[in-house]
Amino acid sequence: MKAYERLIAYTAFPTASDETKETCPSTPAQLVFADALVKEMKALGIADATRNGLGFVYGTLEATAPYRETLAFLAHMDVVDTVPYENIRTALIENYDGGEVLLADGTSRLSPADFPFLAGYKGETLLVTDGTTLLGADDKAGVAEIMTMAETLLAHPEIPHGKIRICFTPDEEIGSGILHIDVKELAADAAYTVDGGAFGEVDYETFNASSAHVAFRGKSIHPGSAKDRMINAARVAMEFDSMIPEAQRPEHTEGRDGFYHLIGMEGEIENAALDYILRDHDLGILKSREETLSRITDFLNAKYGEGAVTLTVKESYRNMSEKILPAFYLVERAYDAIREAGGEPSSPPVRGGTDGSRLSFMGVPCPNLGTGSHNHHGKLEFAVVEEMDKCVAQLIGIARRFVER
Numbered sequence: 001m002k003a004y005e006r007l008i009a010y011t012a013f014p015t016a017s018d019e020t021k022e023t024c025p026s027t028p029a030q031l032v033f034a035d036a037l038v039k040e041m042k043a044l045g046i047a048d049a050t051r052n053g054l055g056f057v058y059g060t061l062e063a064t065a066p067y068r069e070t071l072a073f074l075a076h077m078d079v080v081d082t083v084p085y086e087n088i089r090t091a092l093i094e095n096y097d098g099g100e101v102l103l104a105d106g107t108s109r110l111s112p113a114d115f116p117f118l119a120g121y122k123g124e125t126l127l128v129t130d131g132t133t134l135l136g137a138d139d140k141a142g143v144a145e146i147m148t149m150a151e152t153l154l155a156h157p158e159i160p161h162g163k164i165r166i167c168f169t170p171d172e173e174i175g176s177g178i179l180h181i182d183v184k185e186l187a188a189d190a191a192y193t194v195d196g197g198a199f200g201e202v203d204y205e206t207f208n209a210s211s212a213h214v215a216f217r218g219k220s221i222h223p224g225s226a227k228d229r230m231i232n233a234a235r236v237a238m239e240f241d242s243m244i245p246e247a248q249r250p251e252h253t254e255g256r257d258g259f260y261h262l263i264g265m266e267g268e269i270e271n272a273a274l275d276y277i278l279r280d281h282d283l284g285i286l287k288s289r290e291e292t293l294s295r296i297t298d299f300l301n302a303k304y305g306e307g308a309v310t311l312t313v314k315e316s317y318r319n320m321s322e323k324i325l326p327a328f329y330l331v332e333r334a335y336d337a338i339r340e341a342g343g344e345p346s347s348p349p350v351r352g353g354t355d356g357s358r359l360s361f362m363g364v365p366c367p368n369l370g371t372g373s374h375n376h377h378g379k380l381e382f383a384v385v386e387e388m389d390k391c392v393a394q395l396i397g398i399a400r401r402f403v404e405r
């Protein structure tokens, strides 16, 4: 079975995660999909395939050659719930002509004017939606490719590889699933998440991330007699935000430029609150952003009285390059496997985090690989059949490089 055929089959599972739920997995649909994957793994011959109580699916490909390290491949089962994700109707655009594609809803257009990288897939086969839902290639393309790799390796025991652990995870899109992973259960020395965009991408540099909650306490006085006495918490909050450098907002940054991002606000006279996320690839610069918020807090407390503003900063995740650079052979093996599969490796800095960044800090260094799909989290999401095949070849190529020489 080809990887894209699996992806099409998996789109039938509406596995959106839900950040308002405290359980793991956050939605029962993920368990249904997890159980279907276990069944499929067992049918392929992965005897120990299992799903634990938190929804994590595990299975082992036994080694066919001497090896030193156990390697794991991970992909996540959930999709975002911010775009319609049910009743996904896919279509294959064969021998793509490099031009605009009108999707089946009659209005949505996949155009090289909006997405210049489309031109690179001329002559290949695009797997698209009807324009009304996401595709869910993020990350069911990754699940499909790992499963297809397993099928290939099991059918060809002459291909040398070490012990391989397969792990399908819940709740990546809401950031909480990977926090529940038991690294002892994963039982791997090194890993790759298969959860990126274009084939050829090997991500090992993510943002450093913090969140900041700023609480404002005001003083309500009848507005008729408020002169020199009222402190309007909502207005102090606006003053706080106005002191953050305007150019360092996500809507004005790209590449390696980090940002302050206001993600929530509420306020009236007595109380107000602002929520920010802070991001930067450079930890020092991230810390200086935290410092800037702290100085603004001090300034406003001096102006309005101690306790008017309270800042709480929390660490979210750290740039995984700190953990990957000492294990750079993981990136080099991926690069070699990509070239062998006919691709050109690249490592753009990720403007976000990955499950692998968290796993890397749990002691299992874990770069992220492309899946041959694009426009994630949107109705114009698509995968490229031939690129997905190359991603499977890449996984097999990596597996072959984890044997003793």
Ligand SMILES: [Zn+2]
Pocket: 076, 138, 139, 172, 195
């Ligand atoms: Zn993903």
